[in-house]
Amino acid sequence: MTNNEIEKKLESKNVKPTAMRNLVYKTLVDSGKALSLADLEQQFEKVERSTIFRALKTFEDNFIVHTVDDGSGSVKYAVCDDDCTCNIHDLHVHFYCTRCGRTRCMKELPIPNIKLPEGYTYDNAQFIINGVCPRCD
Amino acid sequence: MTNNEIEKKLESKNVKPTAMRNLVYKTLVDSGKALSLADLEQQFEKVERSTIFRALKTFEDNFIVHTVDDGSGSVKYAVCDDDCTCNIHDLHVHFYCTRCGRTRCMKELPIPNIKLPEGYTYDNAQFIINGVCPRCD
DNA sequence: TAAGTTAGTGCAACACTATTGCATAGTTTA
DNA sequence: TAAACTATGCAATAGTGTTGCACTAACTTA
Ligand SMILES: [Mn+2]
Ligand SMILES: [Mn+2]
Ligand SMILES: [Zn+2]
Ligand SMILES: [Zn+2]
Secondary structure, eight states: OOHHHHHHHHHHTTOOOOHHHHHHHHHHHHHTSOEEHHHHHHHTTTSOHHHHHHHHHHHHHTTSEEEEOOSSSSOEEEEOOTTOOSSGGGOEEEEEETTTOOEEEEEEEEOOOOOOOTTOEEEEEEEEEEEEOGGGO | OOHHHHHHHHHHTTOOOOHHHHHHHHHHHHHTSBEEHHHHHHHTTTSOHHHHHHHHHHHHHTTSEEEEOOSSSSOEEEEOOTTOOSSGGGOEEEEEETTTOOEEEEEEEEOOOOOOOTTOEEEEEEEEEEEEOTTTO
């Protein structure tokens, strides 16, 4: 993804593209998987944790990334689809490989609709499957 | 649940019932919901965090409790059914109320079976639904 | 353009969760 | 009883997430 494309993308979501934000976004896209704050921090040594953190929060608030809590102990971030508004219709299964620790969006697997008992309302959901990925099998 | 019943229960799972363990187990059962380490710690002031922690780990290892990572920031623990071996067949949906913070086992809602793409194996899963519970509605 | 205002970044500190080493107390076994 | 094991308490530690504050870059507007 070119820097230009990234800037367009962020602008289209009303986020001002800064050097840091572009870098964080590009890293997420290029990795093709969900990354934690610590993962990102490592990838570029010289950048402040809090800056990355705030970039991610901004992205999250503007439907640029969504979070995945895969039970590994740290929240991970993955890029949203273009048209994502992070509501029920955009929810999908996430796969956490217990061998390599990779977490992947299974966008082809929407979260199945569950009929809750009377009185419960449904805002959001996380469906994490733990297992071994093809790479590690 | 009487102390005697608790002791029988723990023994049936090959865990020696000690005063602390009985207390932790009883508290979990009586609460009727999933509790975090911090929740438990508060409920009985004078007990060491690490002792509770180790009791919970022992319970988990012996299929007496299972964990729920509801995204609240702390792992919660809930009592297993008698015949639970914490495998795929025992998995159920958990409901996290974003108002009161209560996490409940929805044992009546088994985790739906998902057909993963070729090459993925399935060991375990967590399906958390966030919303508002009847109490808070 | 210069001054004023806003937004982003870096640094440091902090809260909280989870976890462990080690000493001690308690229990079981030979 | 003495030896061996198990559980507990205490203290320390690592890791994650989060925030206050000062500084700088960017933008606005007179
Ligand atoms: Mn995803
Ligand atoms: Mn449960
Ligand atoms: Zn893998
Ligand atoms: Zn509630």
